[in-house]
Amino acid sequence: MAEQPGTLLYYLKRSTEFLEKKEIPNPRVDAEWILSDLLNLPRIKLYSQFEMPLGQKEIDTYRERIVERSKRKPVAYITGKKGFHKFEYFVSEDVLIPRPETEELVDYLWKKKEELSLIEPKEIQIWDLCSGSGCIGLSLTQLLPTSVVTLSDLSEKAIEMSRRNAEKYNLNERANFYVSDLDLALPDGLQFDLIVSNPPYIPESEKPEIMPDVLDYEPHLALFVPNFQEFHKRLLSAAKTRLKPGGKLMMETHPLYISELEEMAKSLGFVALKKILDSSKKERFLFAEVPALS
Numbered sequence: 001m002a003e004q005p006g007t008l009l010y011y012l013k014r015s016t017e018f019l020e021k022k023e024i025p026n027p028r029v030d031a032e033w034i035l036s037d038l039l040n041l042p043r044i045k046l047y048s049q050f051e052m053p054l055g056q057k058e059i060d061t062y063r064e065r066i067v068e069r070s071k072r073k074p075v076a077y078i079t080g081k082k083g084f085h086k087f088e089y090f091v092s093e094d095v096l097i098p099r100p101e102t103e104e105l106v107d108y109l110w111k112k113k114e115e116l117s118l119i120e121p122k123e124i125q126i127w128d129l130c131s132g133s134g135c136i137g138l139s140l141t142q143l144l145p146t147s148v149v150t151l152s153d154l155s156e157k158a159i160e161m162s163r164r165n166a167e168k169y170n171l172n173e174r175a176n177f178y179v180s181d182l183d184l185a186l187p188d189g190l191q192f193d194l195i196v197s198n199p200p201y202i203p204e205s206e207k208p209e210i211m212p213d214v215l216d217y218e219p220h221l222a223l224f225v226p227n228f229q230e231f232h233k234r235l236l237s238a239a240k241t242r243l244k245p246g247g248k249l250m251m252e253t254h255p256l257y258i259s260e261l262e263e264m265a266k267s268l269g270f271v272a273l274k275k276i277l278d279s280s281k282k283e284r285f286l287f288a289e290v291p292a293l294s
């Protein structure tokens with residue numbers, strides 16, 4: 001059936017063809033996401049509205065956004081939001097777009113909450129170190145009802161975005177924010193049961209391999225690390241001093257450097273080290289504990 005000019009399906013198809021010509025990898029899916037956001041309709045609902053005529057304003061805005069996507073701007077930055085685990089967070093070019101691997105980090109901790117003693121009745125103090133949009137910490141604090149979260153990031157704009165995300169889910173009472181280089185701006189003596197982190201971990205030397213959608217739009221501060229060893233040693237030392245006895249650390253990292261990271265953690269006195277695979281079978285996460293009091 002040929003679509004009627006002026007209808008939703010008509011513009012969806014034209015946009016898909018345009019993105020395809022520009023070699024955008026999933027043209028139809030992206031054209032659907034952008035349209036569903038614009039019309040404020042769940043993506044699946046588009047399918048029952050194919051015949052709906054679009055207004056001139058919608059057509060113009062849709063065209064502008066499709067052009068942005070054709071220039072490789074990520075869909076999440078066009079729509080200003082990204083689904084993550086059970087939630088959806090605001091994003092902008094000031095923060096990294098939450099990744100599916102990072103959802104796995106959250107899911108791992110959530111599924112093992114009993115075994116890791118992250119459950120009531122005690123209050124669980126969590127620190128999301130390099131928090132960006134706040135996706136890890138804000139998700140965990142919603143999944144673990146007795147938890148309180150501290151979010152810290154070097155970027156003031158990232159912290160602003162994570163505050164917006166906390167407000168969205170009414171978490172103001174259970175979330176604290178610090179613009180901070182690691183733990184430098186955190187109150188003295190504040191210690192945690194759980195530290196989570198997805199710090200920058202891509203060495204600058206890998207820049208040429210990164211696709212333009214990422215390289216041209218996402219914050220380099222959140223992605224790249226000038227000196228992996230030096231930064232991670234500082235990060236692990238801060239984590240070590242900020243964990244209570246028996247406290248846990250779970251972080252995302254570069255599969256190529258995970259063994260080195262594990263060694264660093266061991267030499268700092270972390271125990272129960274574990275390398276955890278992501279769903280593409282890459283060694284993506286490091287789990288470690290501070291010894292419990294005997």
Ligand code: GLN
Binds near residue numbers: 096102
């Ligand atoms: N914690 C945020 C995320 O996982 C930000 C990470 C970062 O900025 N490196 O998306």
